[in-house]
Amino acid sequence: xxxxxxxxxxxxxxxxxxxxxxxxxxxxxxxxxxxxxxxxxxxxxxxxxxxxxxxxxxxxxxxxxxxxxxxxxxxxxxxxxxxxxxxxxxxxxxxxxxxx
Numbered sequence: 001x002x003x004x005x006x007x008x009x010x011x012x013x014x015x016x017x018x019x020x021x022x023x024x025x026x027x028x029x030x031x032x033x034x035x036x037x038x039x040x041x042x043x044x045x046x047x048x049x050x051x052x053x054x055x056x057x058x059x060x061x062x063x064x065x066x067x068x069x070x071x072x073x074x075x076x077x078x079x080x081x082x083x084x085x086x087x088x089x090x091x092x093x094x095x096x097x098x099x100x
Contacts, residue, residue: 043095050096065097 010022014029054064070093077089 043092046092047096054097 010019010026011017014022014025016022016025057066058064073093074086074089077085077092079085081088
């Protein structure tokens with residue numbers, strides 16, 4: 001860290017206008033960071049499980065990807081989260097393809 005850089009206040013770091021709001025935002029951001037770490041871990045777990053499924057499918061003579069299953073996943077996320085859920089599901093499916 002550059003020792004000549006001025007230290008920013010909590011309000012400056014969070015965009016809040018009061019110390020109370022800055023504290024609340026700081027605490028919430030800490031929680032979000034912990035949730036993000038859990039989400040990343042779950043995505044990595046999903047990728048590992050998908051690799052097992054793909055390996056079994058390929059070994060049995062099937063294709064790596066099951067498009068009807070992917071459509072089910074897309075619908076599930078879309079129903080739960082709307083249009084952004086579809087984009088999220090597409091990203092998850094992309095992460096989970098071709099890891100075998």
